Amino acid sequence: MALTEARNALKSNDGDKIIGSVAMSVTLVSFGMLFLTLMMAFALYRFTAPVWPPAGMERPSLLIPSISTFLIALSSYIFINFQKNIEKGTADKRSLLFVLILGLGFMASQFMFWNQLKSHGIYASSGIFPSIIYSFTWIHAAHIVAALGLMAWLYGSLNTPDKLTAVKVSSIGKFWHFLGIVWLIMFVTIFVL
Amino acid sequence: MAFFEQEIHDAPTTFLSKYVFSFDHKVIAKQFLWYGIAFLGIGGMMALLIRWTLAFPGEPFPVIGHILFPGNGGVVPPDTYAMLFTLHGTIMIFFAITPILIGAFGNYCIPLMIGARDMVFPTLNMLSFWLAMLSAVLLLASLFTPLGGAAGGWTSYPTLSTLIGSAGIGQTLWCLSLFVLGVSSTMGAVNYIATIITLRAPGMGYFDMPLTIWGLWLTAILNAIFLPVLGAGLLLLTFDRVFGTTFFLAGAAATSGSGDPVLFQHVFWIFGHPEVYILILPAWGIVSDLLSFFARKPAFGAKATALSMTAITILSTLVYGHHMYSTQMSPLLTQSFMMLTMTISIPSAVFFANWLGTLWKGSIRFDTPMLFSLGVVFVFGLGGLTGLYLATVSTDLYLHDTYFVVGHFHYTMAASVLLGGFAGTYFWFPKMFGRMMNERLGKIHFWISMVGLNGIFMGMMVIGHAGMHRRIYNPFVYEFLQNLIPLNMFITISALTMGAAQIVFVYNFIHSMYKGPIASQNPWEVGTLEWTIPSPAPHYNFKDIPVVRCGPHEYGNPNLVGKDFQYQTEELVKA
Numbered sequence: 188m189a190l191t192e193a194r195n196a197l198k199s200n201d202g203d204k205i206i207g208s209v210a211m212s213v214t215l216v217s218f219g220m221l222f223l224t225l226m227m228a229f230a231l232y233r234f235t236a237p238v239w240p241p242a243g244m245e246r247p248s249l250l251i252p253s254i255s256t257f258l259i260a261l262s263s264y265i266f267i268n269f270q271k272n273i274e275k276g277t278a279d280k281r282s283l284l285f286v287l288i289l290g291l292g293f294m295a296s297q298f299m300f301w302n303q304l305k306s307h308g309i310y311a312s313s314g315i316f317p318s319i320i321y322s323f324t325w326i327h328a329a330h331i332v333a334a335l336g337l338m339a340w341l342y343g344s345l346n347t348p349d350k351l352t353a354v355k356v357s358s359i360g361k362f363w364h365f366l367g368i369v370w371l372i373m374f375v376t377i378f379v380l
Numbered sequence: 381m382a383f384f385e386q387e388i389h390d391a392p393t394t395f396l397s398k399y400v401f402s403f404d405h406k407v408i409a410k411q412f413l414w415y416g417i418a419f420l421g422i423g424g425m426m427a428l429l430i431r432w433t434l435a436f437p438g439e440p441f442p443v444i445g446h447i448l449f450p451g452n453g454g455v456v457p458p459d460t461y462a463m464l465f466t467l468h469g470t471i472m473i474f475f476a477i478t479p480i481l482i483g484a485f486g487n488y489c490i491p492l493m494i495g496a497r498d499m500v501f502p503t504l505n506m507l508s509f510w511l512a513m514l515s516a517v518l519l520l521a522s523l524f525t526p527l528g529g530a531a532g533g534w535t536s537y538p539t540l541s542t543l544i545g546s547a548g549i550g551q552t553l554w555c556l557s558l559f560v561l562g563v564s565s566t567m568g569a570v571n572y573i574a575t576i577i578t579l580r581a582p583g584m585g586y587f588d589m590p591l592t593i594w595g596l597w598l599t600a601i602l603n604a605i606f607l608p609v610l611g612a613g614l615l616l617l618t619f620d621r622v623f624g625t626t627f628f629l630a631g632a633a634a635t636s637g638s639g640d641p642v643l644f645q646h647v648f649w650i651f652g653h654p655e656v657y658i659l660i661l662p663a664w665g666i667v668s669d670l671l672s673f674f675a676r677k678p679a680f681g682a683k684a685t686a687l688s689m690t691a692i693t694i695l696s697t698l699v700y701g702h703h704m705y706s707t708q709m710s711p712l713l714t715q716s717f718m719m720l721t722m723t724i725s726i727p728s729a730v731f732f733a734n735w736l737g738t739l740w741k742g743s744i745r746f747d748t749p750m751l752f753s754l755g756v757v758f759v760f761g762l763g764g765l766t767g768l769y770l771a772t773v774s775t776d777l778y779l780h781d782t783y784f785v786v787g788h789f790h791y792t793m794a795a796s797v798l799l800g801g802f803a804g805t806y807f808w809f810p811k812m813f814g815r816m817m818n819e820r821l822g823k824i825h826f827w828i829s830m831v832g833l834n835g836i837f838m839g840m841m842v843i844g845h846a847g848m849h850r851r852i853y854n855p856f857v858y859e860f861l862q863n864l865i866p867l868n869m870f871i872t873i874s875a876l877t878m879g880a881a882q883i884v885f886v887y888n889f890i891h892s893m894y895k896g897p898i899a900s901q902n903p904w905e906v907g908t909l910e911w912t913i914p915s916p917a918p919h920y921n922f923k924d925i926p927v928v929r930c931g932p933h934e935y936g937n938p939n940l941v942g943k944d945f946q947y948q949t950e951e952l953v954k955a
Contacts, residue, residue: 202384202578206500210574217566217608224612224650228627228643241638312624315639322619322627 207354211361218330218362222369225323229377232315240316244309247320251300252378255293256371262289263367266360273356283342286363290335297328323373327366334363386497386579388920401510403502404919405487408509410812412483413805415512416476417886423471426464428879429456431836435865435872437854458853462531463550465851467519469534470554472794473659474561475516480801481662482565482603483512486572486596488808492910492917493590495581495926500574504567511564515557522553530554533851535648536617538628538641543621555618562607562614569607572600581909583928587683588948590908590932592804594686595665598693599658606654606697613647642707649700657696659793660760661689663800664731667753670803671735672933673906674750675742676944679933681734688727688734695724702771706780714773721771728764732757743936743944747904748822752803755830756796759837763791766841781851784844787837795833802826802885809892810899814916817896821888828881835874843867907947908932 233239240246266286272278301324304310304317311321337359344355392398402408429448432441433456440446440454449456456464487505491498499505522529527548532540536554539545576597580589589597619625626639672679679685701709701717735757744750766788769775779785802825809817843864848855855861902911909926910917926949934946939953946953 206384206574206578209577210501210570213570213573213604217570217604219608220605221608221612224609224647225616228612228616228647231640231643235640236638310624311619312626315626318619318625318627318639321623322616322625325619326615 203351203354204357207358211358215361215365218365221326222372225326226372226376229319229323232319236315241314244314244316247300247304247307247309247378249378251296251303252374255296255300256374258289258293258296259367259370262286262293263364265289266363270356270360273353278345280342280345283338283345287335287338287342290331290338290363294328294331294335297324297331300324319377323377327369327373330366330369334359334366337362384578385925388497388923391919401506403498403506405491405499405502405505406812406917406919406921408505409484409486409488411509412479412487412512415509415516416478416480416484417889419471419475419479419516420882423468423476424879424882426468426471428875430461430464430468431872431875432456433461433853434855435869437856459528459531461853462533462851463529466530466533466536466554467523470519470530470558473534473655474558475519477659477793477797477801478561478565479512481659481797481804482596482599483509483568485592485662485666485801485804485808486568486600488812489590489592489910490572490575490596491579492811492913492921493593493908493932494576494579494584495909495922495928496575496579497921497925499571500579501571504571508564508567508571511560511567515561515564518553518557518560522550522557525549525553535645535652537648538617538620538644541617541644542628542641544629552618552621555614555621559611559614559618562611565603566607569600569603572596573604576600581926581928584948587686588928588931590665591668591679591682591685591689592662592665594689595661595663595668598689599661602654602658602661602693602696606651606658609647610651610655613644613651617644642704645704645707646700649703653700653703654693654696656789656793657693659797660800661693663756663797663804664689664760666800666804666807667756668731668735668738669908669932670749670753670807671738671757672935673904674745674747674753675739676745676935677738677742677933678931678935679734680737680740681730682931682933685731685734688731691727692724695720695727699724699771702776705773705776718771718773722768725764725768732761732764747806748817748819748826749803749807749904751823751826752799752806755799755826756803758830759791759795759799759833762838763788763793763796766791779844781849782844783840783848783850786850787840787842787844790833790837790840795837798833799829802829805889807904808910809889810903810915811910811917813893813896814899815892815894815896816899816903817892818888821884825881825884825888828884829878832874832878832881836871836878839867839871839874843871905943905945907934907945907950909948912947912949 265282269278269282269286272282301321304320309317311318341355341359345352392402392404399407402411429441432439438455441448441456445454448454449460487499490496519529525548527550529550530536530541530546530553532546532551536551541551576589576593616625616627620627620629628641628644629639630641668679668685699717699721701713702721705714766784770779770785770788806817806822809815844850846861846864848861848864856865899915901914903915904911909928912926913922928948929950930946930948930952932948934952936944937946937953939955940946
């Protein structure tokens, strides 16, 4: 490759986008493996138990987990539109604020769910099924809190947009959608099936 | 090719920004190097305490025994012995070898060898180091808790590691420490992978990368994929210990429903077997390069070596079950795992043969880095071959949990990796510090270490084959093992010899930093990119991003005049 051509390629503006994409993809593979391991553990307990839920435990009500699912799905949908508008240059900050509020709503629904379990006398130490429910939702919620923190930071940085803004939106969006997909899988496998 | 050119930042001026909270990959590499060397000393001291106990049961440890164990007459107590072998393994693997091979060499070599000015995410890099420090604090803090540190073995199998087997907070801190270290290493892995993909100098295709970078890249990929698996297991184990969940408690221990202690073994080894390659791939890469550099010959079959390392990386993810043959797994599974494990021999043999091909008829320069590289060829050969007995179900069932296993994995994970680490340290020291290490002391260090480590690990395989179990405080209460006392004394004397050799290294390292002869830009006459810049490397690495025009192993080209190597920035000389 000629030297000039190489230098021009080095100054390409696509660099940040590609770096962001590579780094977030690797990060999501790592997070994916964490949740995959948890789901593998769940599958092992689920398929080796003679009855499920074990030890006569009743399944928790689907109402609050369903609300959580609705909130996180809606927030992902709004984020997708927000991201499209960012690329077009017509984004409205209020969309991101709405995503943040829905995310906080998701967290509130999780607290309500944990309280509901406690009120029925179901604690993390009550057996393998409650252990799974509490632990997996705790771990997922910790990631949600991190994502909400990132979104709050993104919201603040929208006041002074720069060439990295689109990369930030894209990367945080990928993380948020990933957490939505993980929740959906947990909802279907742990609560519904 | 590179996607963008990083800007040259001003040099840091304050002590804190230059040496403590530095964003410079070279400074972070040195921080990891010091961190690793410090833990190498701590873990090595623990090894000597273990070895003393096995060679001279009931005898007080010399000099410091009465200070460490005043209540037991200077003799290592049984519960402390369990803690020592747990923490020796943990420290050596996660806090010594990992920071040196991956943290130090990864940070130092990747940007310099691919022609970049720094890692792609310098802040993430700094955070990665400080998280590793936090992890070290958590682990060391566990030693000062009322019931002491973790004592469930470095694998921490339940129920040894649950509250039933290990009361107290020590084991919990162990879990948290490793979890934090996992986060730190994953951050490093993301940084390494993204840097190698996006910041390679123009003209540097993947097969133009030095094999050191191949090794570090594959290691980073394995780290990114498999560390979270261990992370999940550690989280669940922590929840069992702190919140009373029942993931790894079975039967009556679980109040209702049932956990599964063996699940932790699965999770641990899904991570644990790739971990072997996580540790050894950087050493393989370094050795593959150094053999070519010091044999003054192109690396024989360099592409095949890179592809073999890739094949081993992929296969390493499919063989973890060979650690668990004795857990009553289905014979169909054991045979599958045995076959897959044996399959690793094929790419291993390819790159091992390539090493020998590189050496064949080379104009070998026996400088200290080369001696250590040749040492890796020898000990890895032994370690690899003895692995075949453990991959085979029938022999493994006899050898499982004996000292044969300890000898085998120390040959592969300790001897090979440490020697590879020393090779890299002696080789890049001039670029790191701008001075040369003393060659004579380096050679003394090498030969005493080689004699010592072979005495230790060969001896371990013999006593293991004779039936000595790996986790017994005093094996000689069993009559059939009493005739192994002299051999255990020989192993311990070998360990003390090897320990003494490291004093030579530490002296050489520290003395050379300040008083060693000034290093030239390219003291080893090597063509990779880091040797095109001054020694020590300036804070911005490359004033102009280099353009790569040939591979990293261009030696002995008959068309060259006046020298026997080419820089990667030079057009390949043709007739």
